[in-house]
Amino acid sequence: MDQLFSSFQIKNLELKNRVVMPPMCQYSVTNEAGTPNDWHYTHYVSRAVGGTGLVIVEMTNVEPDGRISNNCLGLWSDQQIPAYKKIVDAVHEQGSKIAIQIAHAGRKAEDAKTPVAPSAIRFNEQYKEPRALSTDEVKEMVEKFRQSVRRAVEAGFDAIELHGAHGYLIHQFHSSYTNKRNDEYGQLTRFGSEVVKAAKSEMPEDMPLIMRISATEFVEEGYQLEGGIELAKAYKEAGVDMFHISAGGEGAIAPSRNPGGHAGYMVPFARAMREALEVPVIAVGRLEDAHLANAIVGNQDADLVAVGRGMLRDPYWTVHAAHELGQETEVPVQYERGFA
Numbered sequence: 001m002d003q004l005f006s007s008f009q010i011k012n013l014e015l016k017n018r019v020v021m022p023p024m025c026q027y028s029v030t031n032e033a034g035t036p037n038d039w040h041y042t043h044y045v046s047r048a049v050g051g052t053g054l055v056i057v058e059m060t061n062v063e064p065d066g067r068i069s070n071n072c073l074g075l076w077s078d079q080q081i082p083a084y085k086k087i088v089d090a091v092h093e094q095g096s097k098i099a100i101q102i103a104h105a106g107r108k109a110e111d112a113k114t115p116v117a118p119s120a121i122r123f124n125e126q127y128k129e130p131r132a133l134s135t136d137e138v139k140e141m142v143e144k145f146r147q148s149v150r151r152a153v154e155a156g157f158d159a160i161e162l163h164g165a166h167g168y169l170i171h172q173f174h175s176s177y178t179n180k181r182n183d184e185y186g187q188l189t190r191f192g193s194e195v196v197k198a199a200k201s202e203m204p205e206d207m208p209l210i211m212r213i214s215a216t217e218f219v220e221e222g223y224q225l226e227g228g229i230e231l232a233k234a235y236k237e238a239g240v241d242m243f244h245i246s247a248g249g250e251g252a253i254a255p256s257r258n259p260g261g262h263a264g265y266m267v268p269f270a271r272a273m274r275e276a277l278e279v280p281v282i283a284v285g286r287l288e289d290a291h292l293a294n295a296i297v298g299n300q301d302a303d304l305v306a307v308g309r310g311m312l313r314d315p316y317w318t319v320h321a322a323h324e325l326g327q328e329t330e331v332p333v334q335y336e337r338g339f340a
Helices: 038-049 078-093 135-155 169-174 190-202 225-238 267-277 290-298 309-313 317-325 333-339
Strands: 008-010 013-015 019-021 054-061 097-103 159-164 209-214 242-246 281-283 304-306
Touching: 013 097, 019 317, 038 054, 038 078, 054 078, 054 135, 054 159, 078 097, 078 135, 097 135, 135 159, 135 190, 159 169, 159 190, 169 190, 190 209, 190 225, 209 225, 225 242, 225 267, 242 267, 267 281, 290 304, 290 317, 309 317, 317 333
Parallel strands: 019 054, 019 304, 054 097, 097 159, 159 209, 209 242, 242 281, 281 304
Antiparallel strands: 008 013
């Protein structure tokens, strides 16, 4: 029977357990180059030491003005590759696998002089009004995603995740709430599908492509779960192998759409997506209770469980969860006597 500490494989990605560290922005870049520094190295490698099956590096952007802030990571230059490879190699030394989330913030790029978006609609009054990308610029953006994926593959990452959730650029294109275009990219899933195909063109055939997607939007006019499933079906057809199921992020939460913040509040979205798409999914949403995380896998709500806030508090969450559940997991030899 599957449980949190059973192995998992999709294509050539073999995980020793079902625990995922989801991408969480650190806002800790201290150089203009957008490259990882000692903080990022320690942050990611420590979670591998702590037993995490799959570490996903935070939102990493395809151009400087695509970042949420100037303190965010980027992968727009070949010169950035070695800093990522250093992290990848160290995570592998600890027996974990590592992916990277490739993205563009679009209208939510806070430090860009003029953000870009599908349409010139600002996120809210505190954000700058974006400029609508021209058709040619959208095509150029697809190429920027492709080049960033190429660099990630060269750095040695085990999987690629595209950020199609939380109101960032791919999400902005596939939402009728933010996409009011009259050209070919007014077709809601066209941009995201082209990015998926571009990413796959740079990836080894046996490397899985993950997409993080908002299963539903929280604004009153936004799409609901049925709409999210249809979007995901289009991306699956384009080449996505696994979905990372989140929700919202496109605007202020309407009272009628508020899901609450209780433990496991987004798990029903993951289960619905898993059943409809017949592909593996990652569940998120306050899943730091070890027994809850184990039940999600055991009940087949999701294939993998992402633990975000819990891992910010405890780099060794995975080892501690195994101890609490009475399940076996690898512990660094240096720490074994602490679990004897």
